[in-house]
Amino acid sequence: MSGELERKYEVEIQKTEEKHKFTKEFKLILQDAGLMDEKGKLKLKGVSPKMLKRMKQEFVDCPVLKENIQFIQCFICPNFQSRVMGKVFCKGDPL
Ligand code: SF4
Numbered sequence: 367m368s369g370e371l372e373r374k375y376e377v378e379i380q381k382t383e384e385k386h387k388f389t390k391e392f393k394l395i396l397q398d399a400g401l402m403d404e405k406g407k408l409k410l411k412g413v414s415p416k417m418l419k420r421m422k423q424e425f426v427d428c429p430v431l432k433e434n435i436q437f438i439q440c441f442i443c444p445n446f447q448s449r450v451m452g453k454v455f456c457k458g459d460p461l
Pocket residue numbers: 377426427428429430431435439440441443444445446447454455456457458461
């Protein structure tokens with residue numbers, strides 16, 4: 367055993383100039399997880415506002431859900447392991 371985390375996918379993080387809107391459902395998930403306040407402001411631990419702004423423009427082509435997912439959504443996904451050199455290490459379990 368190498369001790370390396372098991373992962374199925376390395377998903378490239380892509381960038382868009384477009385501003386993404388969160389869906390209502392996703393906002394509720396974020397609020398439930400304590401990652402967003404009632405005003406819809408995100409608060410991710412250890413993430414600076416500048417980073418957050420950048421993260422909001424990023425997305426991944428999720429191999430599990432087979433659609434484009436905002437990076438922030440991917441970030442809090444149970445399959446998310448880490449972000450390394452512009453890639454997400456994804457466990458790839460069915461969601
Ligand atoms: S961590 Fe979740 S959202 Fe991100 S690519 Fe993997 S399955 Fe998709």
